[in-house]
Amino acid sequence: MFDDFLKICGAISIFGATIVLLYKAYRLVFPIKSSISYTLNVDGSAPDSLSVIVTNRSSSTIYIRACKVRCTYPFWVLAIKHLRRPFLSPRLYSNLRYNSSIYEFVDDEPVKLEPAQLIELKREIYEHPLNALYGPMLIAFVELTTGRTVRSKKMPSPPVWRMIGRRNRAPA
Numbered sequence: 001m002f003d004d005f006l007k008i009c010g011a012i013s014i015f016g017a018t019i020v021l022l023y024k025a026y027r028l029v030f031p032i033k034s035s036i037s038y039t040l041n042v043d044g045s046a047p048d049s050l051s052v053i054v055t056n057r058s059s060s061t062i063y064i065r066a067c068k069v070r071c072t073y074p075f076w077v078l079a080i081k082h083l084r085r086p087f088l089s090p091r092l093y094s095n096l097r098y099n100s101s102i103y104e105f106v107d108d109e110p111v112k113l114e115p116a117q118l119i120e121l122k123r124e125i126y127e128h129p130l131n132a133l134y135g136p137m138l139i140a141f142v143e144l145t146t147g148r149t150v151r152s153k154k155m156p157s158p159p160v161w162r163m164i165g166r167r168n169r170a171p172a
Contacts, residue, residue, distance in 0.1 A: 027057055027058050027059070028058070030057065030150070031056065031057060031058040031062055031144070031148075031150075032054055032055060032056055032057060032058070032062060032113070032142060032144070032150050033054070033055045033057055033150075034052055034053065034054045034055075034067075034140050034142045034150060034151075034152040035052070035053050035140075035152050035153070035155075036050070036051070036052055036053075036069060036138050036139075036140050036152055036155045037050075037051050037052075037053060038050045038051065038125075038158060039051075040158055040160060047124040047125060047126050047127070048124070048125045048158075048160075048161070049122055049123065049124050049125060050069060050103060050122070050123050050124075050125055050138075051120050051121060051122040051123070052067055052069060052105055052120070052121045052140045052142070052152070053118065053119070053120050053121075054067070054113065054118070054119050054120075054121065054142055055116075055117070055118045055119075056113040056114065056115055056116060056117050056118075057116070058115060059115050060115060061112060061113065061114055061115065062112075062113045062144055062145075063110040063111065063112055063113070063144065063145040064106055064110060064111040064113065064142055064143070064144060064145075065106065065110050065143045065144060065145045066104070066106050066141075066142075066143040067104070067105035067106045067111075067121050067140065067141070067142050067143070068102055068103065068104055068105070068140070068141045068143075069102070069103040069105070069138055069139070069140045069141075070098045070099065070101065070102050070103075070135075070138070070139055070141070071098060071099035071100075071101055071133050071134060071135025071136075071137065071138060071139075071157060072097060072098050072099065072135055072137050072138070072139045072154060073097070073135055073136060073137060074136065074137060074154070077136075078096070078097060081096055082096065098135070098139075099133070099134050099135035100134065101132070101133055101134070101135075103123055103125075104123075105121035105122075105123055106121065110145055125161065132161065132162060132163075133157045133161045133162055134162065135157065136156060136157060137154040137155060137156055137157060138154070138155050138156075138157045139151060139152060139153075139154050139155075140152040
């Protein structure tokens, strides 16, 4: 009877230790979380803004070397594009996957993130044709000083930013 009790306690301990180790391994593999958000200013008193929210989920300090937001396409559109050009050179895959606009959020100095700290990297989007987003989705790439690059989930881009330069004009 006592042996059965010890076996049950041992099984519970092993199960708990496995859960803790898997959690720590997950935090080691995915140390930060990034997400994209934007604000649209309808009245035109201030420019629109694009921001990346980065959260440190690890128990150590992390430094962000670079943060970029690019336009991309949904998976099914990328699959169709790849099927149309099956013998495309691998060095041109980034041209197929992403669009022209790249928004940088970190300057020369790395950004320090303490454990469990959240930081919002923000950039204003001005009304200029060079700022137009021609892709239907946005994705953020956060590069750490350790060399790892973490991607955010794809997010739909605002349709208004595809019409930059024509936004506040009255129809003729």
